[in-house]
Amino acid sequence: MRKAMIASALLIAGIAGLTGCGNEKKSASVPALDPTNMDLSVKPGTDFYQFANGGWMKNNPLQAQYSRYGIFDRLGDTSLDQIRTIVNEAASMDQTQGGIPQKITTLYQLGMDSVTLNAQGAEPIREELARIAAIKNDKELAAMIATLHREGIFPYFVTFVDADEKNSTMNIPALYQSGLGMGDRDYYLSEESKEIKDAYKEYIRTLFTLVGYSAEQADEAVKAVLKIEDKIADASYSREVLRDSHKNYNKMTGTEWVNSNGLLDWNIYFDTFGVPVAENIVVKQTGFFNDLAKAMKDVTLDEQKLYLEYNLISAAAPYLSDDFVNANFDFFGRAMSGREELQPRWKRALNTTDGALSEALGQLYVEKYFPASSKEKMLEMVGNLQTALSERIEALPWMSDETKARAQEKLAAFRVKIGYPDTWRDYSALDIKDDSYWANVRRSNIFEMDYMLSQVGKPVDKDKWLMSPQTVNAYYNPTTNEICFPAAILQPPFFNPDADDAVNYGAIGVVIGHEMTHGFDDQGRNYDKDGNLNDWWTAEDAARFKERTDILVEQFNAVEVAPGVYANGSYTLGENIADQGGLLVSRMAYENSLEGKERPEPIDGYTDAQRFYISYATVWAQNIRPEEILRLTKIDPHSLGKNRVNVTLRNIDDFYTAFDITEGDAMYLAPEKRVNVW
Template sequence: MKKMIAFSLIAGLVASTGCTTKPVQDASKTPAINLANLDTTVSPGSDFYQYACGGWIKQNPLKPEYARYGSFDKLREDNQKQLKDLIESLQANKSEAGSVAWKIGTFYAMGLDSAKLNADGINPVKDQLAAIEAVTGKKEVSAMIATMHKEGMSPYFQLYVGADEKNSSMNIVQLYQSGLSMGDRDYYLLEETKTIREAFKSYVSQLFTLAGYSADQSKLATEAVMKIETGIANVSFTREDLRDSQKNYNKMSLAAFKSAYDVLDWDIYFGGLGLKDIPEIDAKQASFYKGLSDLMKKTSVDEQKYYLAFNLLNEAASYLNDDFYAAKFNFYGKTMSGKQEQQPRWKRALETTNSALSEAVGQLYVEKYFPPVAKEKMLTLVGNLQKALGQRINGLQWMSDATKVKAQEKLAAFTVKIGYPDKWRDYSKLEIKEDSYWANVVRSNIFDTEYYLADAGKPVDKARWHMSPQTVNAYYNPTTNEICFPAAILQPPFFNLDADDAVNYGAIGVVIGHEMTHGFDDQGRNYDKDGNLQDWWTAEDSKRFTERADVLVKQYDNILVLDSVHANGRFTLGENIADQGGLLVSYEALKSSFQGKEPAAIDGFTATQRFYLGYAALWGQNIRNEEILRLTKIDPHSLGKWRVNAALRNVDDFYKAFNITENDAMYMKPEERVVIW
């Protein structure tokens, strides 16, 4: 759901933070600019990313368990250790059975119990496999897909409840294409991904073998999974098309949808989710269901059963015995991402527990460790950034006054969420037992699904958060026109209470500006101040925006990320616009804070130089080649190096700060630079 509604700062990181013996603000003794993180053998003008981050990169080599290790990951890793201490303290205090603290401790303990996990073997999923095997026709397939969707799996497509994008105050049931176990259609269709496809086939066969299927059955299962997932890939929207908000809005009556697309027995499917009486849905990628209908007609019930069984085994593998986990890690971890070792069991158990009881864990964290002063300072920063963005909008030469008025209205209507929600979620009805780890995961998934399904047809709760407080990330949600900064990101290197303003504006200030700019990027600009998908631009302004955005697309398209593989400027456009906007808006706010007098240099760096060094420090990372290729296909964010170098090459003040000339590799001719916001 987060993926559909929110543009986050970084994809793929639902990072947990925990508690230490000291409050968060004491962690800010971290130096604002750590000179050891620089690589002064490289000049700023030749490669600013290497200059600003080279020392950090050298000091933080990739560990075998990581495919990418950067500033986000380091903070996440530190927080995992802290959160581990918190949960272990709950266990040591012998919490009352059934209490939230007991549920957290018990869930975590079951993830650690390797002896039980290995002794249980395939038993935790046997009943579910038997139910799939009992399927005999379309009606049973429809009921089974509803069950699996409720249990947190996504065969064929996904269903979720969220704001109606053209009536943003009300929730509507929405369908979204899914069903690809490798995550992107290219893995099934391109010659260059053939090696990964072959490894995927081996993985599918291995799961069925581990589940007790015969060699012949495993072979048939592998063929069925490849047939269905390749068919799904062929009818799926491309990742570029998924960025077209209007193209992905297809509201219709439920009766019209059922009449047009006979993929399933929809009465049974929606009835199984308690949604039989809903009047309408948003079918998102509507043509996908026509293609899916055609595919299903060419697919036998037995093939569909194998596909459903694989979805179950693939999802459950992380929570079963060591053999299942190793099989999943070898494909997704080693083959697709280049990782060399599994994460320690405690990290895996921690991540699962944190996901299942996210706000419960977050409440414990906030109560004990989140300093009010951080929230107060953030509110001030956000106010300064809003003012700066307003000034930049007023100064745009390419935008008409009529559109500027609408843009200012949208900016003024931003809802700002900092730290943690005002109202915490109730977990009293989530049942945690000591039967099996997988059973608890399923019950947690059902609990979450029912939580969201209950919103169908009801007004949108704009107070609800879509990230937990202990998540090292931030987001913008277009349908509520909100920006959110969880407590966990308000730590160094993002937010440093002891740092001077220049560093904080370069770090958390740019993060704030980044999320604000999402409201005006290639997707966010399509939503008005109330969060409705509505064109509030003049035709000429829209044309001018697109012209500028296309320049940015071409700049990033020209980046070679590895060997002959280029970045995808169209797919990453929104994040690239937000990175650039965040830089420009935050620097505008910093300059205003000078009140005409720039502060003195620190460690030989001017305030402007410290601003850009503070920004670059966020993106230092080591990354494996396999992960570069994977993220280029699935992540709408540019790689860390290019979030620095490619973004800064368009910023005039950056050139002045480091005296970059036409003789430097970082130099771009002024007429080739582009500024959007």
């Protein structure tokens, strides 16, 4: 759970008066811990993940539409069902053009109308394909790249607007490497990915055939796309290097960049995209852009046009006729992730509607489903976790007083967001019309891009949310030094009003501690209390930090996730630090909460300490396909669920005490090999 670059996509009389939580909502009671979720045939010291979750995994086999199904997915389905109710209710409201109900209803119904979608075929993208095909020179090419970027399609690279990492109160445009259809450079560089790459070639071939290319023309398009994407992959920074915040910050004026890089006509690009060339920009990976500029010298204009056409067709495919949708699923769903079946149309249409109108739906979601008491209890828990982390920092044996003081300042400056934003987005400028599904998705993307571009050179809006209330997730944002917990994650098993405190601290408490610890992980520690990229550590403390994190890297590198395939401890380091920190901080916060009270009696035969750790393991219960294991190991900075439990817990002394784990147990790790960072 971490901030990523988010690019996706109000009010009328009927909903303008909503204030968020006017009435208390009551949900059905949920058991704090369900014994049927456990596998008591396995001892905690043998495989704690299986012990805590074996029953759940047995009772929740993977359905054909999923590549992975876990607690997050189950709650995501719950949220989607709730959004479905809201969307159905919107259909019975006033459908005046331009109102939120009309926008919700029109977009959702367009996604559900398979008859019209199949009759339209590739027609919704014909005009833009023709414009790409008509490109005659490099200036028109640069303008088209900028046009596609404004539509949320990202050949070659991404341009976005975010806080300047060395002047975090102000927004600045930034350029970031992109342009790989398979998402990660290893799919292009590794021989082990040959089978996936062959499937990718077939996907490209199919798309060009569907828009009317002959077999020979489609084959030429495949060659052109792979020629360019192979060059992009060769130039791309590795996932590990992308974690280096300092290396990925290179500030200059747009004019300086125009004069130093020849990838395209940057003056035309910036003008078309909407970024004044005189503005300062950040080039996240200068080496990528410079290497790619050199590599592209033997690529023809016609080849680049085919590459742009492919980017357009592939982006639009999920919103066109069934043959496009199925081709897209066959590669991204079946070949890459192992899914056996496409999600039902209603889910896909809801996800699109939610993406385009996220806060409009979020406002309705909060009014209908989010109890005010949850926000109050969360604020109390956050305060308790903040106190515990402060105590842990103060007691660190490896950190100097100087660095501790700076760390305490940063912790005290955390901004906390819970449930929903105080001010809702205005969607009046987003036009949803009854023309085509793709046309509305395209307009939604442009609406989002215009919103983002309007922030260039302006102060950062620290009240803006990067996730909608109905999102089952949480994040830490280093440039605003904030932690955020959307409403949808504040439900069982993460947050359960009917559960004992040990269970809630083991679940949502660890989530809170996890996000707080991100402020001090291998990336977050580079940002100061104001969100600026600023080295506030002594050299000695930085070295001691690295000594500890290197051990954590080695522990995860040793985990074999599939035959001959190992976890990437360097790439997942930030999340692994946060998992461990979340556990240690929340465990201390729970113990602090007992001060002056009698320790609770065991429940269902488990002590409060045991219930804390079982609760933590429960939130990572999941079933996952072999293909998805391989895919996530390449692209996901989070460790697989089982490793987030077993590998992390082996470092925590208190866990050993709670379950009487001793030498000879599979979960046992010798004390001298254990490491705690925070």
